[in-house]
Every structure is written in structure tokens, then in C-alpha cells.
Amino acid sequence: MRALKITGILLLVLILIPVIAVSFFGGPIAKAVVNSLNNRLQTEIKVADYDVSFWSNFPDLSVNLTDVEVAGSDGSDLLMAETLSCLLDMGSLFGKIRVDEIIVSDGSLNLIVDVDGNSNYQLTGYTPIGEEVPADPDAEATEFAIADARFKNMEISYRDAQLQVYLNGSIKQLSFNGDFGADEYLLGTDGLIDIYHLDQEGVRYLNQQSLSLEAQTKVDNVRNAYTFAPLRVETGDLELSIVGELTPTQDGLLTDLRIESQSGSLEDVIGLIPPAYAGNLGELETRGELELTGSLSGEWTGRKYPKMDGQLIFSDGRVGSPRMNVGAKDLNLRARFVYLDGPSGGVQSFAIEELTGLFRGEPFAMRLSVEDLNDPKIELSANGSFPLGSLPAIIGEGPITAGEGFMRIKDLRVAGLYEDMLRPRRMGKVAAGGSITFEDGEITLNENKLRFPSGTLELRNNEMELTDFVFEGPGTEISFTGKATNLIPVLFADSLNTNDAELIFDARLTGESFDIDELIKLSGPTEAEEEQAAAEGKTDSLRAKTVARRVLITDLLRGRFDAVVEEWNYEKVEGENFRGQLIFSPQRLEVTGITDAMKGRLEVDGEVYFQELLRVEGRVKALSIDAEEFFEQGENFGQEVLTSDNIEGKMNANLWIQTYFTPENEMDYEKLHVLAGVDIANGELNDFKMLENFAFALKAGDLERVRFTRLRNFFEIVDETIYIPRMFIQSSAANLEISGSHSFNQYLDYFIKVNAGQAISNKIKKHDDELEILPARRNGFFNLYYTVKGPLETFEVESNKRAVKDDFSRSEYRKERVRKQLEELFSEPIELLEAAAETEDEG
Known part of the structure; x- marks a missing residue:
């Protein structure tokens, strides 16, 4: 017992002494x-x-x-x-x-x-x-x-x-x-590291990767060298074993490393591919046997890279995706990095020596060789069926999000220097051939389904021939047949088109329907993108990106389509039986042709400019079209006084239109400019509210329907205002002259002269159910002069002879100016549209 107490005291002392010392x-x-x-x-x-x-x-x-x-x-x-x-x-x-x-x-x-x-x-x-x-x-x-x-x-x-x-x-x-x-020791290392990103010379090589490290490293401080014996790195199921030596130098690193792995999956390897190159490949789920070996030797400095030799073998593989319809099985891949010695010291090269498998049950085979990564010489060959459902995974994140159907590839081959493929003038040095046939193809582009049910593309060096290529999109079903050159430089063109690549083509376009505004929207942001950009305050940058994409696409096109389309539309404007040409030049489309529209015919000659702001400038000649349809499809040209509900008659017109569109593809009315010469014959005004202000001179029946012989005049729309020069209207209710303007925000400024003597005389008579036109008389026994001014809801009518006559005089100058401008624009004489000669009084 005493021994136990002594032992306890000693233990207490041993504990207390350090505590007291601390x-x-x-x-x-x-x-x-x-x-x-x-x-x-x-x-x-x-x-x-x-x-x-x-x-x-x-x-x-x-x-x-x-x-x-x-x-x-x-x-x-x-x-x-x-x-x-x-x-x-x-x-x-x-x-x-x-x-x-x-x-x-x-x-x-x-x-x-x-x-x-x-x-x-x-x-x-x-x-x-x-x-x-x-x-x-x-x-x-x-x-x-x-x-x-x-x-x-x-x-x-x-x-x-x-x-x-x-x-x-x-x-x-x-x-x-x-x-x-x-001076020399063995360094043991063990740890877990999350890499947010690793960039080298502006290229992102690793992104959001978790690594497990375990290493035994011989450190030689005398030679300033590190020998891995080995370094083990794990990411996902991929285990890499690295052995060899790293030696820091004054300019960088001297490398002599060997890498090996016989475990893991292809998706883990894809995870190590730079995101800019991997695209959506990181979403793939793979199964199969993987073997990876490689070496890294030589100097790594700001000007030099070490030599890379290695091989990746993936066999008996399957590839799927939770989002994309890939469905590849029996996949065999053999890829190799090789450093090839040469007269200038050697070049780093890469090759896919074998890629075979079944894509959704269809065989596919491809080989790719890229010799000298600094000045690549490319050789590509492919045969088999490629599912369009795999397209989003291949091209990476972008507007294409899904696909169906196949591209049947036969004897496709491309061989030449990459620099030659970029430049149209050097494409003669590139050999290319083979064919691609579309079979029930479909892709989802900017949330729109686009179908390619059939068609064949033949590649003969720098010439491409397209035969019966059918395209179906929202409101559009058309077919293309024709030839083109410079397809490869266009496919490789950068965002600024620095090599001036252009797809030069001559083709025929035929189809049942052509929806212009829906096709324009294909290049534009989706509703989801717009909502996200608005929430993040990035609307302007999204619009700029959309405009840049549209400009780039049109910058790459130069050629002509001879077009025959049964039905077409743009917004509310509809037409049938279009016959004409679509002529593309960089950032510009010229449209010429004839079409049935608005129950008559339109002759169109215009240009669309795909620049920072979409601009349309065109000449339209209307022949016997329906005035009511013209106003309705033109959405009443921004005014509410004279609408499609108020007017009937046949119309001939010469129209010049220049307008810009906002990034949201809406017409910019502030920049709209229209010159028009219009002639509406044998028409009617129905429930025209402005006539109610002249009820003192008209019968009640005359207020509901007014027949007129012709409305003939020159008009101008500019600064969000319609300008109406002086014109004479001969009708069943009264003869009057009118001039003035009407703004898009519904401010009226009209000047009116009424043959009051004739109108009162007509009012005394019995109502004419046949609505006979009154004799053409600008001046009666006495005349009344009115101004109509103010907002549409509260405008005022006042008697002011001097103001009416002054505006009549001024408006004649505008009428003559518009006429001359139309004459220059249409390159043909255009006479002033005069009313019928004044009827003589009966004895």
C-alpha cells in the first residue's frame, strides 16, 4: 500500500513539474x-x-x-x-x-x-x-x-x-x-488538394479537380534536384504513378519523368483535358479497360517545352451521358503523343491511331494525325455513322444542346497544313474528299428544333456540292442544291475572321415556306439566356455577343441563291409564290424578286445589312394590292387615325423604306425613314372618326361610309412622324383638300379645306344609298378652312384660313422633293399623282 502511494506521488510530481515549468x-x-x-x-x-x-x-x-x-x-x-x-x-x-x-x-x-x-x-x-x-x-x-x-x-x-x-x-x-x-534527405509527402484552376500561357489545363498526393522524394540540395520514387496522384478512380527527376534551373525546369497508370476511367482522363478543348466531354460517363503510359523529358522554360511521349489505350468501352444521347459501345481508342526527330531538331506530334466503335448501333471509325503541334500537319480520315446526338459533346458548350438522327460519312479524308486550311488562297495545297449524307437529322439550336431529313454533301478538295439538302425549322421548309468553295477555311474561321474566309456559293433554294423573322431569331439569345442575363445585369453583353455572332455568320457568306418559295412571311407581312434571288456578300444580303401579296403583287429590291445594328433598306413596287391588307400587315404604320378598319380599295405604290432594328429584333421607329408615292382607287372610308368633326355639313349616313375616287399623293415618314403633302379627295360626302402630319405618339397636325357649299347642298338632298361620287370641285360657293391639332384623345378643331393656305404652300415643296428622290431610287420616271380634272358647273 505504501509502495502504491509512493508511485502515485512520483507520477504526480512528473506531471506537475512540466506543468509548473510551463x-x-x-x-x-x-x-x-x-x-x-x-x-x-x-x-x-x-x-x-x-x-x-x-x-x-x-x-x-x-x-x-x-x-x-x-x-x-x-x-x-x-x-x-x-x-x-x-x-x-x-x-x-x-x-x-x-x-x-x-x-x-x-x-x-x-x-x-x-x-x-x-x-x-x-x-x-x-x-x-x-x-x-x-x-x-x-x-x-x-x-x-x-x-x-x-x-x-x-x-x-x-x-x-x-x-x-x-x-x-x-x-x-x-x-x-x-x-x-x-544536403540530401528523403522527403515524404501526403495530402489532399483541391485545384480551382491551373492555367499555362492563358490556356486552362485543370479546372475544379480534387487530387490526392502521396510521394517519396529524394531531395538533393547540392545538385538542386528532386527525384520522385515515386509520386502517386489520384483523381477520381485514376491512379498515376510518376517516377523520375525534376531539376530547377535558372530558366525553368529540367524534366526526366515517366508516368504510368493501369486503373481509372476514360472520363477521369477527359477531366484532365483543358476545358477549352474538352467542351462537354466532361459530362461523359465511361466504362472500359484503360492503360496510360508516358514520359516527359527535356527543358521546360519560357521558350521551350519538354518532349512528350505517351500512349493511351481504351478498350471494350462504353460511353454515355445523362444529358446527351451518345450511346457508344464496343469502343476502342488508341492515342499517342510522339516526339519525332527531324532535321530541325524534332517536333511534337499527336495521333489518334484508332477510334472505332458502335454509335447507337451504327459502326464508326476514325483516324487523326497531327504532326508538329507548333506548325500542324493534319491527316484525318473517317467512315461510318455519326449520331447528331453526340454533337453537343463534340463542339462543347454553345447554342446546340441536343440532336437526333445520323450523318452517314463515307471515305472522308482531309490532309494538309493547318495554316493552309485557314487561308482560302492556300487551300489548293490541301487534299480533301468524301461525302456526308444526312438521315432524319435534327438538332436543337437556341431552343428551336431544326430538322435535316435528307441531303448529301460531296467534298472534292476545295469544292463542296450540296444535293437536295432539306432544312426544316420554325415556319420554314426549304431545300438547297448547289456548289460552294472554301468550306474548310470557313469552318476554321476565328471570331474576327482574320483570314478573310468566305464561303463562295451558287445554289438553288426551293421550298414550301420561309419564315424570315424566325430564322433571324436562331442567332439570337434564348428566353432563358435573356432572363439569366437580366438577373445578372449582363443584358448588354449578351446582346453584344448575339450581334457579334450574327455579323460573323454573314461575314463568311458570298454567293447567290436562285429562290422559289411558295409561302413566306416577315412579322405580319405575308406573301406567296416568291421568285427571285438572294445575294450574299460580307455582312450584306440583297433580295430581289416578285411575289404575290396583299391580294396583289409586290416587286422587291432591297438590302439587309448585318452590322452592329441590323439595317434594312429596300424598294417595293406595289401593284393592285388591297389597301386594307396593306395597312393591317404594316400594323397601321404606328398611327391610329386611319387604320385597316377604316379603308378599302386597290392600291398602287412606290415605296422606299430604310429602317434599323434593335438588338431585340424590334423595329427602331426613331430611325425609320419611308418615302412613298401612293394611289388608292375606288376606295371607301368606313367609320372614319375624324369626319365627325364635319357633321354640320354631312348626313348621318355619310359618316359611316364614304366612297372616294382616288387618294393620290406622296408621303414621307421620318422622325417618327408621317408627313402628308396637300392632296385633293373627291368623295361621296364632300370634296376636300388636306395636308399635315401625324406623329407616332399620336399628335395630330392637319390642315383641311372643305367645299362647304357643295357639302351643305348635298346634305339638303336625300341620302344617296349608292354613294355616288360628288363632282370634283376644289372650290365651292364658299369654303371652310380648319386646323386639327393636339393629341388624338383631345385634339381641337379650329377655323384658320391663313394657316391652311400657308401649309398647303409649304407642303408642295415636300411633295416635289419626295417625288424626285423616289425617281432616283427607282431609276425610272415618276410623275406627280394628280387628281381628276375639276368638273364644270352645269348650266
Whole structure:
């Protein structure tokens, strides 16, 4: 019993002595560690507070520094951490302070290498394990013999301006162990890292990847070399084993590495492909046998890349997607990176030596060789059936989101230098051939389903021939047949078309229907994109992107379609039996032709300019069209006084129209300009409200229906206003002359002269059910002069002879100017439209 008590006392003493020692000497120990860090790191270190803990890392002591800031050698923020803990052995309480381990947690690490290879980080001041610190009376009695270093929950940023490598990510946990102060030692590494992105020379190579690291690395501080023996990296199910040596040099890195993997899936490999090249391939789900081997050797500097040799084999594979209809099985892929020696020192090349499989039950085979990645020479061959459902995965994120049907590819081959394929003038050096046949094809473009039920494309070097290619879209069903050149340069054209690529074509377009506004919308943003842009405040940038896309497409076209279309429409304007031509030049479309429309005929000659703002400028000759249909399909030209409900008659007209459209494809009325010469014969005005102001001179029946012989005049629409020069109207109710203007915001400014004597005489007579036209007389026994001014709802009618005569005189100048301009625009004489000669009084 006494022995038990003695043992208990001894244990209590052994525990109390360190606790008491920490209480008395913890402060000086912590201060000594901080001072030594400042001296040995040779940079500025700031600590908000520090203490010593006995229990947190028992049996070691822990010096805990909080809110630590360490400046880099260039003055940048190298390290910021909520906690930096230095672990000491127990002997530090009674003798020399010795730091064995460092733990850094909850902060950020910012590593920088400048263009000359200088870094903002340097680890100095370590004492090799088992060695003593050299005598220095001015130094603190503290040893740094660190065998372990750990990071937890740290954001990391690495910027290497020399190699143009930029990395951002986070360290979940990362540990290093070894004799860091020795000339040579074995460095053990273990950790989990999330890489947000890794860019090199502006190309994103890794994006949102989680990596698990485990390594044994031989560090040779004398030769400044690192030998992986090995480095194991895991991402998903892919396990990579890397062995070899890295040697930092003044200009970058000297590499001699070998990479191997026999586990994982193809989708894990795709996840390592730069996102700009992978597109939607990252969505693919794969199964199959994977084997990956490779090597990296040579200098990696700002001007040089190491040699890459490697092979990827994927066999007995299946590929699917939760969103895209890929459905590939029995897939066999063999791809190789090869460094080919040559007279100029060798070139890096890439090849898909074999890609075969069944795509939705249909066989497909392809080979691709790209020799010299710096100046690529491309050889491509393909045969088989390609499902359009796979298109979104191939071309990446964009307006095409789904597909159905097949492209049947036969003996497709393309061979030549990539630089020659970019430039139309050099396409003669490129060999190409083969055919593509569409079979029940369908894609979803900007939320619209577009069908390609049939058609064949033949490729003969730089010439393409399209035969009976059927296109069906919203309101459109047409077929193309014709020839074109420069297809390949157009497909490879960049967003600025810097190589002036143009698809030069001569073709026939026939079809049952052609919906112009729906086709224009195909290039425009979807409703979902507009809603998202509005929510994010990016509407302007979305519109700019849409305009740029439309400009690029039209910038690539030069040629002519001879067109025959049974039905067409643009907004509310409808026509039938169009016969004419569609002539494309960069950013411009010219339309000429004849069509049945509005119960008559239209002759059209106009241009559409696809520039920053869509602009339409055209000449239209209307022959015997229905006035009511003209007003209805023209949406009453922005005014509400004389509408399609009020007018009947046959109309001939010469119209010149110039208008711009907003990014939302709506007419910009502020910029609308129209010149018109109009002749409406044998017409009627029905329920024309303005006549109610002359009820004193008209019968009640005359207010409902008014027949007239002709409305003939020249008009102009500009500055959101319709201008009406002086014209004479001979009707069944009265003879009158009118001029004035009518704004799109419904402000009236009319000047009217009424043959009141004739009107009153007519009112005394019995109402004429046949609505016989009154004799043509501009002047009666007496005349009345009125102005009609003000907003549509509250306009006022006043008697003002002088104002009426003045406006009549001014308007004659406008009439003659409009006539001359129309004459120049139509390149034909256009006479003034005069009313019938005045009827003589009967004796």
C-alpha cells in the first residue's frame, strides 16, 4: 500500500513539474521561438499573440502563434494563417529550445516566381537532425530541427511568370516529413488538394479537380534536384504513378519523368483535358479497360517545352451521358503523343491511331494525325455513322444542346497544313474528299428544333456540292442544291475572321415556306439566356455577343441563291409564290424578286445589312394590292387615325423604306425613314372618326361610309412622324383638300379645306344609298378652312384660313422633293399623282 502511494506521488510530481515549468517558463520560450523565427526567416513576420500549451500536443510542447503574417522576399504577402504551431520536445523546458514540427492552419499561401526565376519564398535557418547550432552569442538559444511540416485548410496561389503557370486552389491537408536541413534527405509527402484552376500561357489545363498526393522524394540540395520514387496522384478512380527527376534551373525546369497508370476511367482522363478543348466531354460517363503510359523529358522554360511521349489505350468501352444521347459501345481508342526527330531538331506530334466503335448501333471509325503541334500537319480520315446526338459533346458548350438522327460519312479524308486550311488562297495545297449524307437529322439550336431529313454533301478538295439538302425549322421548309468553295477555311474561321474566309456559293433554294423573322431569331439569345442575363445585369453583353455572332455568320457568306418559295412571311407581312434571288456578300444580303401579296403583287429590291445594328433598306413596287391588307400587315404604320378598319380599295405604290432594328429584333421607329408615292382607287372610308368633326355639313349616313375616287399623293415618314403633302379627295360626302402630319405618339397636325357649299347642298338632298361620287370641285360657293391639332384623345378643331393656305404652300415643296428622290431610287420616271380634272358647273 505504501509502495502504491509512493508511485502515485512520483507520477504526480512528473506531471506537475512540466506543468509548473510551463507556467513559469512558457512565456520566455514562446518569445524565444518568435524571435528566432524572425531572425532565421530573414523576412518580416507579424504575430498578434502567442502562448505555450502542454496538453494540446502531449507529450510535446506547443508554441501557438495566432494571426500570423509572413512577408515574402519581394514584400508580398507570403503566408497568412490564423494559427502557426511549433512543436518542441520536453527538454526545451530545461535547456536549449528545439523545434521539431510546424503546423500551419486556416489561412493562405501565396507563392510567386518572377520572370528571372526569383521566388518570394525561401526556407532557411534549419538545423539538421542530430547537429547543434553553431555558437553565436547574439543568437537565441533555439534550434530548428524540423522533421515534419503540416498545412491544414489553406488557400494556395502559385504564379510563375517564367513558365507562365498560374494555379489557385486549397489545401485540405498536406504534410511533409524529412531532415529538411540535410544536403540530401528523403522527403515524404501526403495530402489532399483541391485545384480551382491551373492555367499555362492563358490556356486552362485543370479546372475544379480534387487530387490526392502521396510521394517519396529524394531531395538533393547540392545538385538542386528532386527525384520522385515515386509520386502517386489520384483523381477520381485514376491512379498515376510518376517516377523520375525534376531539376530547377535558372530558366525553368529540367524534366526526366515517366508516368504510368493501369486503373481509372476514360472520363477521369477527359477531366484532365483543358476545358477549352474538352467542351462537354466532361459530362461523359465511361466504362472500359484503360492503360496510360508516358514520359516527359527535356527543358521546360519560357521558350521551350519538354518532349512528350505517351500512349493511351481504351478498350471494350462504353460511353454515355445523362444529358446527351451518345450511346457508344464496343469502343476502342488508341492515342499517342510522339516526339519525332527531324532535321530541325524534332517536333511534337499527336495521333489518334484508332477510334472505332458502335454509335447507337451504327459502326464508326476514325483516324487523326497531327504532326508538329507548333506548325500542324493534319491527316484525318473517317467512315461510318455519326449520331447528331453526340454533337453537343463534340463542339462543347454553345447554342446546340441536343440532336437526333445520323450523318452517314463515307471515305472522308482531309490532309494538309493547318495554316493552309485557314487561308482560302492556300487551300489548293490541301487534299480533301468524301461525302456526308444526312438521315432524319435534327438538332436543337437556341431552343428551336431544326430538322435535316435528307441531303448529301460531296467534298472534292476545295469544292463542296450540296444535293437536295432539306432544312426544316420554325415556319420554314426549304431545300438547297448547289456548289460552294472554301468550306474548310470557313469552318476554321476565328471570331474576327482574320483570314478573310468566305464561303463562295451558287445554289438553288426551293421550298414550301420561309419564315424570315424566325430564322433571324436562331442567332439570337434564348428566353432563358435573356432572363439569366437580366438577373445578372449582363443584358448588354449578351446582346453584344448575339450581334457579334450574327455579323460573323454573314461575314463568311458570298454567293447567290436562285429562290422559289411558295409561302413566306416577315412579322405580319405575308406573301406567296416568291421568285427571285438572294445575294450574299460580307455582312450584306440583297433580295430581289416578285411575289404575290396583299391580294396583289409586290416587286422587291432591297438590302439587309448585318452590322452592329441590323439595317434594312429596300424598294417595293406595289401593284393592285388591297389597301386594307396593306395597312393591317404594316400594323397601321404606328398611327391610329386611319387604320385597316377604316379603308378599302386597290392600291398602287412606290415605296422606299430604310429602317434599323434593335438588338431585340424590334423595329427602331426613331430611325425609320419611308418615302412613298401612293394611289388608292375606288376606295371607301368606313367609320372614319375624324369626319365627325364635319357633321354640320354631312348626313348621318355619310359618316359611316364614304366612297372616294382616288387618294393620290406622296408621303414621307421620318422622325417618327408621317408627313402628308396637300392632296385633293373627291368623295361621296364632300370634296376636300388636306395636308399635315401625324406623329407616332399620336399628335395630330392637319390642315383641311372643305367645299362647304357643295357639302351643305348635298346634305339638303336625300341620302344617296349608292354613294355616288360628288363632282370634283376644289372650290365651292364658299369654303371652310380648319386646323386639327393636339393629341388624338383631345385634339381641337379650329377655323384658320391663313394657316391652311400657308401649309398647303409649304407642303408642295415636300411633295416635289419626295417625288424626285423616289425617281432616283427607282431609276425610272415618276410623275406627280394628280387628281381628276375639276368638273364644270352645269348650266
